[in-house]
Amino acid sequence: MKSKNHISYHHGSLKDALIQTSLEMIESDGLKNITLRKLTKKLGTSRSAVYRHYDSKDILIKAVIQAGFEKLDTNIKSTLLEGDDVLKRLYNMGKVYISFAIDNPNLYRTIFGHELMKEREESCDINDADGDTGFHILVAVIEEGHEKNIIKKEDPILQATVIWSMIHGISNLLIDGHIHIQDNIDALNELSFKTLINGIKN
Amino acid sequence: MKSKNHISYHHGSLKDALIQTSLEMIESDGLKNITLRKLTKKLGTSRSAVYRHYDSKDILIKAVIQAGFEKLDTNIKSTLLEGDDVLKRLYNMGKVYISFAIDNPNLYRTIFGHELMKEREESCDINDADGDTGFHILVAVIEEGHEKNIIKKEDPILQATVIWSMIHGISNLLIDGHIHIQDNIDALNELSFKTLINGIKN
DNA sequence: ACCTGAACACCGTTCAAGT
DNA sequence: ACCTGAACACCGTTCAAGT
Numbered sequence: 001m002k003s004k005n006h007i008s009y010h011h012g013s014l015k016d017a018l019i020q021t022s023l024e025m026i027e028s029d030g031l032k033n034i035t036l037r038k039l040t041k042k043l044g045t046s047r048s049a050v051y052r053h054y055d056s057k058d059i060l061i062k063a064v065i066q067a068g069f070e071k072l073d074t075n076i077k078s079t080l081l082e083g084d085d086v087l088k089r090l091y092n093m094g095k096v097y098i099s100f101a102i103d104n105p106n107l108y109r110t111i112f113g114h115e116l117m118k119e120r121e122e123s124c125d126i127n128d129a130d131g132d133t134g135f136h137i138l139v140a141v142i143e144e145g146h147e148k149n150i151i152k153k154e155d156p157i158l159q160a161t162v163i164w165s166m167i168h169g170i171s172n173l174l175i176d177g178h179i180h181i182q183d184n185i186d187a188l189n190e191l192s193f194k195t196l197i198n199g200i201k202n
Numbered sequence: 203m204k205s206k207n208h209i210s211y212h213h214g215s216l217k218d219a220l221i222q223t224s225l226e227m228i229e230s231d232g233l234k235n236i237t238l239r240k241l242t243k244k245l246g247t248s249r250s251a252v253y254r255h256y257d258s259k260d261i262l263i264k265a266v267i268q269a270g271f272e273k274l275d276t277n278i279k280s281t282l283l284e285g286d287d288v289l290k291r292l293y294n295m296g297k298v299y300i301s302f303a304i305d306n307p308n309l310y311r312t313i314f315g316h317e318l319m320k321e322r323e324e325s326c327d328i329n330d331a332d333g334d335t336g337f338h339i340l341v342a343v344i345e346e347g348h349e350k351n352i353i354k355k356e357d358p359i360l361q362a363t364v365i366w367s368m369i370h371g372i373s374n375l376l377i378d379g380h381i382h383i384q385d386n387i388d389a390l391n392e393l394s395f396k397t398l399i400n401g402i403k404n
Numbered sequence: 405a406c407c408t409g410a411a412c413a414c415c416g417t418t419c420a421a422g423t
Numbered sequence: 424a425c426c427t428g429a430a431c432a433c434c435g436t437t438c439a440a441g442t
Contacts, residue, residue, distance in 0.1 A: 048407080052407080158389060164375065168374060249416085249417090259417090
């Protein structure tokens, strides 16, 4: 029975399966080794089936990147919400963020380095004060630091951007091999955090 | 006469012409729109001529990325060597670096985001104390700051890495559209620099 | 509704043949 | 030595045809 109607095996689930399998293939082989032919073969469908759900490979990849970004964002959010100590939460976020990049270098490279992302203007829109992204939580944590007189009172969005930039820069340079101090990552973590904090705390 | 022997037009210069034209095409159309067919058509050679100089497209692209990286590096170096004030030189470097990224987003994305760069281990090798890259000069400027008692005496390589990470992170987030504060770039510059400096100066 | 598979225009790469 | 152009195996995308 089961093997008979494999025609409708992906009925309703193909769309999601395409994303998940793409995420796996990006991490194992890199983005540029993903082809619709390999992807659909892995899923047991014909290659034109993709076009029922996405208008082109580029649009599929965009959705994959969005999914990858949300994966990272979920990690960041839960870390930022865990515990009371504001500074400790910021420090932990940095560690989790950098660990994500080190553990998923191809995915990280893809979600942040892709040319298609130039026109993005969703989840991370800083102007959208009502959002619920990791960045929004980061801003909220900084504002909590303002109220508790732990963090210097400057524009929290700019402060969040500075913190994010530092962490993002470290992650990027690490996975691209521009930093060759694998044994010294902890020291880099400590110094970057100290540098950030001494610059923004009261 | 001239148009007659176009067969040897690129005699000896094709190798370099491939790099230069690739750099232009990356910036105007993005890396993924570069094909050997378009590239060689633009240069007036047959497409297999490329293989006289590079074993594959990937290896050509690697050389292009290296050339792009050196372009940025040259900018950085001259900025770091200009003037006496240590802090001002660091500040100027940041501005020049970020400007380069904003002016050449596709190139910047390519030289830093490419999957091929995982195995890189040349110019930026921090362990090579004798190098002459922008990063090495940055370390030297920091050491000058140590001698002049302007900058806190910690491992200069780690300090350089922290500074570079911040600037690189800002550049990356800006060109990927994760930061939507175009009108506020100056404020971001100021705050990030202030954050760095207040964290590392005496 | 959703899937199939042949067809099309592209791509990187190879290679025997030219000068 | 260096270049040519046909050939090969791949790719994304389209579309008439199936169920």
